Amino acid sequence: MDAESRAGDVVTLDDLITHARTLSEDIDFTAVTQWKARAEGRKAIGHMPTYVPRELIHAAGMLPVGITGGGDRLEIIRGDAYFQSYICRIPRSTIELALSHRLDMLDGMLFPSICDVIRNLSGMWSMIFPDRYVHYVDVPQNFDVAVGGRFWRRELETLRADFARLSDVAVDDDALRASIAVYNENRRVIRDLYRARSERPWIYPMSEVYYILRAGNVLPPEEHTAMLREYIALAPGESDRRDQDRSRVVLAGMFCEQPPHGLVLTLERAGCYVVDDDFLLGLRWLQEEVTTDGDPLDALVDAYLNHSAMSASRYAPDGDRGRWLIDSVARNRAEGVIFAAASFCDPALLDQPMLVTALDRKGIPHTEFKYAEDTGQFAVIREQAGTFSDSIRLWSEA
Amino acid sequence: MSAVRKEDSMLLQKQMMSDHYDRLATAHDEGRKVVYTFVPGNLNELVRSFGLLPVLPEINALQSGLRKKSGGYIAEAEKNGHSEDVCTYVKCDIGMLKKGNISPTGTQLPKPDLLLLSYTGCFTFLKWFELLREEYGDVPVAMLHVPYQANGRIEPHQRDYVVQQMRTEVIPKLEQVSGRAYDEDRLREMLRLSARAEDDLVWTLESAKRTPSPIDAYFGGVHYIGPIFSAFRGTQGAVDYYTALRSEVQERLDAGQGPVTPEGPMGTEKYRLVVEGPPNWTSFREFWKMFYDEGAVFVASTYTKVGGLYDRGFRHDPDHPLETLADYCLGCYTNLGLPTRVDLLEQYIRDYNADGFLVNSVKSCNSFSVGQLMMLRQLEERTGVPGVFIENDLVDPRYFSAANIKNRIESYLQMLDQKRGKAA
Numbered sequence: 001m002d003a004e005s006r007a008g009d010v011v012t013l014d015d016l017i018t019h020a021r022t023l024s025e026d027i028d029f030t031a032v033t034q035w036k037a038r039a040e041g042r043k044a045i046g047h048m049p050t051y052v053p054r055e056l057i058h059a060a061g062m063l064p065v066g067i068t069g070g071g072d073r074l075e076i077i078r079g080d081a082y083f084q085s086y087i088c089r090i091p092r093s094t095i096e097l098a099l100s101h102r103l104d105m106l107d108g109m110l111f112p113s114i115c116d117v118i119r120n121l122s123g124m125w126s127m128i129f130p131d132r133y134v135h136y137v138d139v140p141q142n143f144d145v146a147v148g149g150r151f152w153r154r155e156l157e158t159l160r161a162d163f164a165r166l167s168d169v170a171v172d173d174d175a176l177r178a179s180i181a182v183y184n185e186n187r188r189v190i191r192d193l194y195r196a197r198s199e200r201p202w203i204y205p206m207s208e209v210y211y212i213l214r215a216g217n218v219l220p221p222e223e224h225t226a227m228l229r230e231y232i233a234l235a236p237g238e239s240d241r242r243d244q245d246r247s248r249v250v251l252a253g254m255f256c257e258q259p260p261h262g263l264v265l266t267l268e269r270a271g272c273y274v275v276d277d278d279f280l281l282g283l284r285w286l287q288e289e290v291t292t293d294g295d296p297l298d299a300l301v302d303a304y305l306n307h308s309a310m311s312a313s314r315y316a317p318d319g320d321r322g323r324w325l326i327d328s329v330a331r332n333r334a335e336g337v338i339f340a341a342a343s344f345c346d347p348a349l350l351d352q353p354m355l356v357t358a359l360d361r362k363g364i365p366h367t368e369f370k371y372a373e374d375t376g377q378f379a380v381i382r383e384q385a386g387t388f389s390d391s392i393r394l395w396s397e398a
Numbered sequence: 399m400s401a402v403r404k405e406d407s408m409l410l411q412k413q414m415m416s417d418h419y420d421r422l423a424t425a426h427d428e429g430r431k432v433v434y435t436f437v438p439g440n441l442n443e444l445v446r447s448f449g450l451l452p453v454l455p456e457i458n459a460l461q462s463g464l465r466k467k468s469g470g471y472i473a474e475a476e477k478n479g480h481s482e483d484v485c486t487y488v489k490c491d492i493g494m495l496k497k498g499n500i501s502p503t504g505t506q507l508p509k510p511d512l513l514l515l516s517y518t519g520c521f522t523f524l525k526w527f528e529l530l531r532e533e534y535g536d537v538p539v540a541m542l543h544v545p546y547q548a549n550g551r552i553e554p555h556q557r558d559y560v561v562q563q564m565r566t567e568v569i570p571k572l573e574q575v576s577g578r579a580y581d582e583d584r585l586r587e588m589l590r591l592s593a594r595a596e597d598d599l600v601w602t603l604e605s606a607k608r609t610p611s612p613i614d615a616y617f618g619g620v621h622y623i624g625p626i627f628s629a630f631r632g633t634q635g636a637v638d639y640y641t642a643l644r645s646e647v648q649e650r651l652d653a654g655q656g657p658v659t660p661e662g663p664m665g666t667e668k669y670r671l672v673v674e675g676p677p678n679w680t681s682f683r684e685f686w687k688m689f690y691d692e693g694a695v696f697v698a699s700t701y702t703k704v705g706g707l708y709d710r711g712f713r714h715d716p717d718h719p720l721e722t723l724a725d726y727c728l729g730c731y732t733n734l735g736l737p738t739r740v741d742l743l744e745q746y747i748r749d750y751n752a753d754g755f756l757v758n759s760v761k762s763c764n765s766f767s768v769g770q771l772m773m774l775r776q777l778e779e780r781t782g783v784p785g786v787f788i789e790n791d792l793v794d795p796r797y798f799s800a801a802n803i804k805n806r807i808e809s810y811l812q813m814l815d816q817k818r819g820k821a822a
Contacts, residue, residue: 081771082769082771082772083768083771084759084761084767084770084771084789085789086483086761086767087764087767087768091768113521113546114521115521115764116520116521116522116764116765116768117764117768119521119546119765120736120764120765120768120769121768121769122548122735123548123735123736123737123739123769124736124768124769124772126735126736126737127736127737127740127772127776128772135548136546136548136735138545138546138548140543140559141517141524141541141543142541142543142559142563142567144566144567146562146566147559147562147563147566147567148543148559150555150558150559150562151545151555151556151558151559154555155555312525313521315515315517315524315528315541315543316528317539317541319528319531319532319539321528321532341481343483344483345483346483346484346485346521346522346525346764347521347525349481349483349484350480350481350484350485350488350522350525350526350529351525351528352479352481353478353479353480353529353532354528354529354532356479357532370481370483
């Protein structure tokens with residue numbers, strides 16, 4: 001069932017989850033191909049995880065497509081020949097997707113500045129596909145509007161001109177303001193969902209939320225917002241959802257290579273309510289409304305400099321690296337933190353000791369493990385998470 | 399066992415390094431402040447123009463590797479919660495700090511007065527100094543974000559961004575720490591000295607175009623870049639060092655001699671190789687021996703460009719002091735997009751008349767390593783020159799598998815022989 005053909009249907013929660021799951025697991029990106037086929041000349045721009053200014057792509061009439069690797073559904077045949085054994089999995093599965101022609105529907109690809117791996121992947125991409133649009137999105141690590149802001153604005157101007165050329169649609173200020181409004185709405189509803197889940201995680205289990213969020217990789221933002229709203233409305237109607245004796249945990253370290261769904265399910269079955277996380281962080285990177293008044297590029301610059309999510313790839317000028325995590329634990333009344341980083345993920349694994357120190361200072365329990373997007377065995381993780389969850393409940397009762 | 403042979407310039411450099419560590423050991427007692435910073439894109443002239451002394455944690459790590467101390471430091475860091483998956487330079491540095499911050503020469507390293515985070519070509523640098531900030535507590539950090547040259551060219555707004563950061567972030571913090579005002583005339587004078595040394599470094603590296611090459615541009619090259627890439631660029635000491643080095647190499651050139659190895663002058667040059675990637679430091683001599691025993695000499699290397707692509711024409715320009723420092727930061731090898739790196743290697747293979755090339759892929763450095771398998775294929779396709787790929791590490795001895803590496807190198811060189819035989 002494709003997205004637009006569902007319009008007007010009476011939807012059940014099961015239908016919705018099934019649809020979101022299909023979208024998020026489809027490594028052929030059928031929804032994108034269908035979207036392009038619905039009108040002559042439509043184009044789609046892929047982007048790797050974390051932040052890219054999707055508003056600019058949208059304002060040019062193109063579809064931003066989040067590429068988060070091949071997950072656990074893709075056999076790597078050629079991708080391993082491009083990377084040494086000590087490199088994480090997401091670049092090799094992304095190359096595999098491309099070499100197996102699953103990304104042929106993309107008219108360009110953006111590589112955000114998240115780490116050296118994704119950065120170098122941009123160069124590999126331009127060598128493998130010399131005729132395709134490739135851009136490395138170099139976000140500022142200086143947050144002074146007159147310095148980093150000026151640089152970022154110039155980068156945004158380049159992207160705006162590139163997208164106008166690719167789409168043959170002038171990206172004027174009004175169009176960009178309209179797109180900012182569309183994404184503001186999408187982020188607002190995602191925040192609503194996160195709040196609702198934090199309040200009643202038994203109503204909005206992470207194993208469902210994950211599918212709903214991932215569908216946002218391939219859906220136009222307006223459709224994704226509608227899906228989020230449907231989910232928020234439908235989930236409480238399930239009569240068998242009851243609060244159980246589980247531990248409330250925050251997940252950290254999953255901002256780039258995404259975990260397999262089985263891992264999320266395992267954490268829940270091990271007795272954890274996930275009340276906050278950094279999955280698919282790019283969807284909610286800008287944490288406050290972007291103003292639709294004034295110059296829209298300046299608005300995006302201000303939002304990036306002042307209202308970005310914290311992640312391991314972003315410099316913390318004030319030195320308080322663990323603050324976002326401590327705040328999240330407090331805001332979501334979490335009882336502990338699970339660090340789950342992709343194997344060989346330099347940013348997450350280098351960040352982790354600093355976050356651990358911050359948690360230890362506050363006496364917040366934590367545990368840690370690594371995964372890959374195709375991890376298939378969860379017994380050890382279940383045991384570890386279960387023990388962690390049990391120990392939290394014991395401590396909190398003491 | 400016979401004594402290790404060293405060139406006079408190596409001895410001179412060893413003395414420079416030893417003197418520098420001695421100065422660092424007494425710096426705080428003598429009222430001098432120290433700035434920790436990184437090799438690629440370092441602002442040595444700017445730092446020294448304020449009378450500050452630089453400390454380069456990468457140099458400490460590689461020196462610890464050469465002295466067989468890194469394995470213990472890495473174990474110490476891992477014991478303290480650092481992942482086995484991440485950069486071993488970082489863990490070596492953290493481990494060294496945890497064990498008292500004793501420098502590789504045995505002297506005490508001072509606590510930093512400023513962490514100058516020149517973030518060029520490597521994301522790990524960012525995390526490294528964030529970790530050090532945690533370890534040292536209230537030390538100020540000056541962040542210099544250097545944009546990536548994905549397309550291999552410097553855009554004007556990138557240069558402006560770097561210069562603006564120097565004006566608004568780096569210089570004010572250097573002024574604050576040193577108690578001195580920014581002195582552009584002094585900086586210009588140091589940049590003038592830099593350019594003189596850079597001329598002689600380029601002459602030395604390009605001497606390898608001659609057959610036989612008078613230098614090994616990798617194992618010898620890492621010594622030759624030492625003063626310019628580290629604490630001495632912009633000093634008279636560096637100028638003197640490169641004058642001496644040039645004269646030494648000129649003598650070998652005149653005599654038609656090859657490089658000096660740890661076991662004396664190298665025998666007949668049989669293979670001319672280009673190399674991509676940093677060397678292994680924990681078994682440096684053993685690794686080098688695998689090549690010189692077979693008559694293989696490295697005639698060009700990309701690792702010797704991590705601190706600047708001087709052989710492509712860049713020189714520090716005293717007439718435009720901050721702009722030239724910005725261009726320097728932007729132009730370091732690992733800050734260049736992969737297509738530019740492949741172009742550079744292709745040029746080296748052709749210009750230096752190489753028989754083959756080695757990719758020494760180190761686990762620790764994703765900035766170098768990601769894409770190297772593709773670089774290998776591209777270079778073979780473009781030049782018809784065969785390459786060989788080795789996996790290794792910088793300072794983690796667990797990843798140096800001598801038997802496997804030697805076996806692969808020997809097989810590769812035999813293959814080059816067969817190729818020559820067929821060509822003849």
